Amino acid sequence: MKSSVVTALTSGVDIEPSIQAMLQANFSARNEGVYEPLSPQQMEPKLLAFLAAQGLAEARVEGFKRMGGGASKEQFVFDLYAGDKFVRKCVLRMDPLESAVVTDRAKEFGVMRAVVDKLPVPPVLWADLHGEHLGRPALITGFIGGVTKPSNNAGNVSGLGTLISEPFRAGLSQEFLKYLQIMHGISPDFDDGKVFQLPNQDEYQAARWQLNWWVSAWRDDAIEGLPIMGLAERWMRDNLPKTSELVIVHADYRTGNYLFDEQSQKITAILDWELAHIGDYHEDLGWIACHQGKTNDGEVLASGLMPLEELCSRYTAMTGRVVDKQALYFYQVLSVYKCVVICLATSARTAGNKHSHQDILLSWLTAAGYAFVDQLICLLEEA
Known part of the structure; x- marks a missing residue:
């Protein structure tokens, strides 16, 4: 079946350009094989390497595990330490190959950064927008209770x-x-x-x-x-x-x-x-x-x-x-x-x-x- 997104690109259907690109990228992922999520044990070294790339050479994590809930994103929670000093509890939200709703990490990252001083929003700490380090696009935020x-x-x-x-x-x-x-x-x-x-x-x-x-x-x-x-x-x-x-x-x-x-x-x-x-x-x-x-x-x-x-x-x-x-x-x-x-x-x-x-x-x-x-x-x- 021909992609309606490709048709939209050629026929001038009016869609926000970033959304159009996001839909097209998602359609292109359809022919990928079965998605095999990594275990917390497999994810933890990737996370530490990503944190090191952000300048946190002494970072270590404890209690790294999956969180329940959410129909769209893989979610993990962990305690972040700098050496022996506790920094904060964090949440890692990461895209699977496809999900219930196609979304854009760059937009999520941008809007949360824009409203964090005005609304009760988990602080966005780091973003791997294209999955270069973590394998899939992801955000890391502070953990908020409730x-x-x-x-x-x-x-x-x-x-x-x-x-x-x-x-x-x-x-x-x-x-x-x-x-x-x-x-x-x-x-x-x-x-x-x-x-x-x-x-x-x-x-x-x-x-x-x-x-x-x-x-x-x-x-x-x-x-x-x-x-x-x-x-x-x-x-x-x-x-x-x-x-x-x-x-x-x-x-x-x-x-x-x-x-x-x-x-x-x-x-x-x-x-x-x-x-x-x-x-x-x-x-x-x-x-x-x-x-x-x-x-x-x-x-x-x-x-x-x-x-x-x-x-x-x-x-x-x-x-x-x-x-x-x-x-x-x-x-x-x-x-x-x-x-x-x-x-x-x-x-x-x-x-x-x-x-x-x-x-x-x-x-x-x-x-x-x-x-x-x-x-x-x-x-x-x-x-």
């Missing part, structure tokens, strides 16, 4: 279907919105276009870039077609919203991607910045809305925290930004479309190719994708 949900909470992996229990909702909702406000208030041209391009050619480019990104991913990765995806694409192309203000979009801001302290109910770290880009603030709101938790009486809470109407009204009160209902609805549809792509296309193909350390989880996500198909159908019927 939990992704209250210890008595139920919920699926990756934050799907998580409902934050009632005693925690008020405190975490306030923290969640506070940091969303701060993030959207940071200048979107923080790196002068070095890594993050601004979609400012016209008022529709921010939405168009995102739609073309995920349509390309679907066409490249889908194992079998789904008519609803074609209908959704047509509806979105007919209903592209204008963007009145560009902001930093996290693009995966939801329960499950922040850590918090159970006692104080304070968020300690915002995680998983690899999808960050410059775009419309409605996009983050739409993504929050599509990750739903339901109470016992059937009330739907955006990201398991608050009803959608409350999310929008409180966001407007805190930021002064009006939430346009049509723009929000577009990004709700796009968000659910993305979830279908991630689950039924990219995760399924990656697991089938045996290109990840998380084949079992990716196979589970494939089955979970049909819940998002049902959600997409409901949204389009309502539209």
